[in-house]
Amino acid sequence: MAFEGLASKLQDTIKKLKGKGKLSEKDIKEAMREVKLALLEADVNFKVVKSFINRVTEKCTGTEVLNSLTPAQSVIKIVNDELTALMGGAESKLNYSDSGITVIMMAGLQGAGKTTMCGKLALYLRKKNKKPLLVAGDIYRPAAIKQLEVVAKQIDIPVFSMGDNISPIDIAKAALKHAKDNSYNVVIIDTAxxxxxxxxxxxxxxxxxxxxxxxxxxxxxxxxxxxxxxxVSQSFNDRLDVTGVVLTKLDGDTRGGAALSIREVTGKPIKFVGLGEKMSDIEIFHPDRMASRILGMGDILSLIEKAQSSIDEKEAKELGSRMLNQEFNFDDFLSAMNQMKKLGPITKLLEMVPGVNTKQLEGVDLSQQEKEMKKVEAIIQSMTAKERRSPSLISGSPSRKKRIAAGSGMSIQQVNKLLKDFENMKKMTKQMKSMQKNNKKGLFGKFPF
Known part of the structure; x- marks a missing residue:
């Protein structure tokens, strides 16, 4: 998890404050000392830490906070607000040209993940109804052009390339002309x-x-x-006057010092973050949501957006309707599982849920749940099309169960358990539908629910 160490320490500090009915200046100073150490351990720039602690301490020691009925909550709000401001305040949107082609130049050192991020950004923009063109401008690194072409092929985005014997400046000019001639409205240049x-x-x-x-x-x-x-950000900014920063590998950075320092040091916003290896693993950077995650308050807005972008709404509605009408079968079950898998690993989803203590999840093997889902998938895929549509065919047939168990590499007991779970789920949906009907008839109207 990003910011894992920092989040754990800050949440522990806040927990101590919550345990006190009234706070003194001494309580605040001790808490700020712990926050300071947590930030330094997270590799946040020393000057940034000093400035941040001074601002938070000044606000927390005000009479309004110390004399309030819930001083700990007031401190949490101040820390949350200052963390948000530290990372930029609000999301910083991409700037598009008012007319014609928007040119986006990607810069950075080798090994930062620039070429892959070019592809991720192109896919993100296509989902926003843009028509992107990738440009192979790195003529020096061995196989750099080939790497961009491989990345682009995965997401079906075109690449403009002129080989490695032409100046990158000439390639960029030619790419712009090619984009105009072929109606591309965004050009993304992968530089050396x-x-x-x-x-x-x-x-x-x-x-x-x-x-x-x-x-x-x-x-x-x-x-x-x-x-x-x-x-690195400061050096590039001094020469190029960059418009924004893209942080890669944030999912592997348990400290988070870069995300908390870059905006303050360079004055330039973090616009996107990379949070995984898939081409779809790119997110707009929301300072307020990241601050909320760090303080253990979840990120429900990102969770909703992830669900909206990953799940087919029409298919989800049809599945819901079929469940309530008792028409749900194993084809639908498989479809529902595939929808869930699109949301990503369970651990990443839980990080966004308010109130979930990720520290407490360290000893919990959540991957076991994903393994169980794979077993269920294997059993269903070993059924015939007719059996998936009519699960009752399997229930009374030992020979079918034996064949399905052998085909999936599972035991007959596991097949029986799936059938039982499926029937229990159907009973529950039947009860839900019955409750809906009763509610419409006004049978529950007299109860103050």
Whole structure:
């Protein structure tokens, strides 16, 4: 989990404050000391930590907070507000050209995940009804062009390439002309990186910027490099005046120092974050939601958005209708499971649920649930089409159960358990429908529910 260490320590500090009915200045100072240590351990820039602690302490020691009926809640709100402000306040949207083509230039060092992020961004924009074109502008790194082509093929996005014997500046110019001629409205340029910042790299990037006048210059940085990510951001910004930052590998960064420092140090917003290996694992960076997650208050808005973008609404409604009308079969069961899998790993979903203590989940093997789902899927797929549509055919047939168990690599007992669970679920939906009918008739009207 991103910010795992920081979140755990901050939540422990807040828990101590909640246990006190009234807070003194000494309580606040002790709490702020713990918050300071937590931020430093999370690799947050020292100057950023100092400024943050001073602001929070000043607000928390005000008479309104200390004399309030719920001082601990007031402190939590102040910390939440200041964390949100530290990371940018509100989401920073992509800037699009008022007319014509929007050019997005992606910059960064080698190894930050720039090429993959180009593909993720292109897929994100296509879902927003844009028509993106990827441009292979890295002519130096071995197989860089091939890598972009492989990434683009996965998501069916076109790539403009002129090989590795032409200047990246000329490639960028030609790509812009190609985009105009073929009605692309977004051009994403994958530029060259280096293992470290040098003059040749910066001069080339400045040349591309001058040649195509990008609307966005997004700096891609590896969040797991901590303070180095902040230093890299500052160096690139000094030369290119970047418009925003994209943090990759945030799901693997348990500290989170980069996300909490970059905005304060560079003045430039974090626009996107990468949270996984799939091409769809890109999210808009919401400072308020991230602050809420860090403090253990969940992120229900992101959970809702994830469900809306992942689940087919029409299919979900049809499944719900079939369940209530007792028409639900194993084909529908399989479809429902596939819908759930689109939402991602259970652990990531639980991080967004308010009140869930991720620290307490450390010893819980949630992967076991996912393994059980795979077993159920194997059993259902071993049934014939007729059996999936009419589960009652299996219930009274030992030979069918034996065949399904053998085909799925499961035991007959596991097949029986699935059949029993399926029947129990049908009984529950029948009860739900009965309650709905009674409620419509007004039978529960006299009870103050």
């Amino acid at each position: 990186g280096r293992l470290h910042i040098d003059e040749a790299l910066m001069e080339e990037l400045e040349g591309i910027k001058a040649a195509v006048n990008p609307k966005e210059i997004l700096l891609v940085v590896d969040s797991m490099t901590g303070q180095d990510a902040v230093n």
